Amino acid sequence: MTDSVERNLDSIARRLAEAHRAADAALAETPQIASLPVSAAGMSYAQLTEFNDDLRDRAAWTEIDLEAALSEEHRQALDNWRNRARIPWTTRDLAMVGVAGLVGATAVWFDSAIDQQITDSFKGLAESKRVRRWEAAGKRLPIDFMGKGFGGRAHRVKSSGHDLFRLFTTLQQVADGQFEGARWEFGQRIPVQKSGQFADVDGVVDAAMRIMQHLAADFLTPMSLPVPGMSWLYNSHNEAVKDFALHAYSGLHPGHGWNLRNATIVPGLTAILTEVIIRTHTATETYRFDNSSDQTSPPLEQKRTELLLAAHTLVGAISTGKAVAQLLAVKNERGAFHPAAIRHVQFPSLLRAGKLAIDVVDQASRASVYEVHTWDELDIDPYSVQHLDLSSQLESLAETKAAP
Incomplete structure (x- = not known):
């Protein structure tokens, strides 16, 4: 059902574009008859689908480009919506977060x-x-x-x-x-x-x-x-x-x-390695699916931020766990807990995770602030004849002819 809807919408958009071209030629005093056939009135959905599929075969319309039917304003609105859409995680994303955590855990252990x-x-x-x-x-x-x-x-x-x-x-x-x-x-x-x-x-x-x-x-x-x-x-x-x-x-x-020394060198290298693993993964995934190295789109940045947050938080949690275990296991000569166990905490990863958490909240808040149309606007605006460029030109031409 979904495929037939897309084919029908694409076919209607192409037929409307052809009608617009013919109308523009007529208004420019160079008449051009539209070459596409007109569907009969009162067709059922199945009949309309059959008519459009036959037309697509004869015209060699093999691709479906629904965005071509959008006006510039609607296309901009679609781009804005896409820039606010969150990209869900895949199994590979979870695996790479696990790899980063495993590398970090190894660094913490040793x-x-x-x-x-x-x-x-x-x-x-x-x-x-x-x-x-x-x-x-x-x-x-x-x-x-x-x-x-x-x-x-x-x-x-x-x-x-x-x-x-x-x-x-x-x-x-x-x-x-x-x-x-x-x-x-x-x-x-x-x-x-x-x-x-x-x-x-x-x-x-x-x-x-x-x-x-x-x-x-x-x-x-x-x-x-x-x-x-x-x-x-x-x-x-x-x-x-x-x-x-x-x-x-x-x-x-x-x-x-x-x-x-031990608060910066090993923890700093661990944090850098976590960044390299996640950023390499996101760049590879983008090139794999989009054949592009562009990482600047808001959804991709948001996903990369989420993955980095998860990886750095995992490393920080593992290091904090080791520090607590060391604190409970090792005591000084007076039998008190020795605070030197704090040396095992990966503070660069924790600080980076804190910054990334702020970024995730900021990205989510900006994505939620989106000015949408009301249901009445969505129902009326796309089908209102008064908003079509062609109707505006015809109305202007009629006023010109009627003027004394």
């Missing part, structure tokens, strides 16, 4: 081993002459103050000097030759200032250069640098927050805490 390999490779780089010069240039700076309450392997989180979110504070301390921080004694936070024992620097530019060299050399060490913002937590007035920042960074063993 994240400690991969991070150890990266740490070992950094050791050789840290022994190079250039990094040695960086270390020498960064000696005796205020950010490495190791006085009472500021020593130990976690000294980099105990002040603002190694926090990338506080570079301006670090620059001020190095330029002024003064250390500022806070230590804790018996649950009390004690502000500390020290000066007069640090290397002199030749202005702000020299201070900035030494800081960059110092931080680059520290990044290559097993303890690396604290995650940006952790020094704020350590210097807060809440001791529980301070303990979280300290123990999350220090870890149960040197280099096994949550630091800038």
Whole structure:
């Protein structure tokens, strides 16, 4: 039934187009008789279908192009509707999300081993002459103050000097030759200032250069640098927050805490790999079905966003599950849960998933805002003679002839 309806609509559209061409020729004073036969009045649907199918065979109308019958306004409305239509997922889409999740789960499972390999490779780089010069240039700076309450392997989180979110504070301390921080004694936070024992620097530019060299050399060490913002937590007035920042960074063993290296390199590569898998899949699917590499249409963008959201959320959920399991299984010497398990959470994937979730909601809200015609407009407008270009021309011609 559907095929016959499409054939009939296409045939009627072609016959109307032929009638329009003949009418246009007549109005232009170059008469042209329409070559298509006229169907008899009172035909049943079956008779009309037979008539149109016979006409299609004789005219060699093999293709059905229903859009050709639309006006420019209606064609634009159809395009707008298509741009708001959601493309459903296929089995292949689900499979590729699963593949991305499996790759991410593998990276999460072996994240400690991969991070150890990266740490070992950094050791050789840290022994190079250039990094040695960086270390020498960064000696005796205020950010490495190791006085009472500021020593130990976690000294980099105990002040603002190694926090990338506080570079301006670090620059001020190095330029002024003064250390500022806070230590804790018996649950009390004690502000500390020290000066007069640090290397002199030749202005702000020299201070900035030494800081960059110092931080680059520290990044290559097993303890690396604290995650940006952790020094704020350590210097807060809440001791529980301070303990979280300290123990999350220090870890149960040197280099096994949550630091800038293991918070960015492995999770960042996992997030990038997830993007590559999903984007390659969507591009391949588009080329396979449409023989096109264009990925800019709103429905395709929406589907790609949905797939990326699902993949990144899956990876983030797996990593969070491992972190919780590690938190419950591993405790410190006092029998308390050790916050260093947070190092297993794939924060780049979670942040990317959050951004994609906002995009999905935004795309869905924009697709729902669509100005549709009322039922009366849909019933009347397509069949109203007053809206046909031909009728307008005939009416204008009649008015011209009737004018004295």
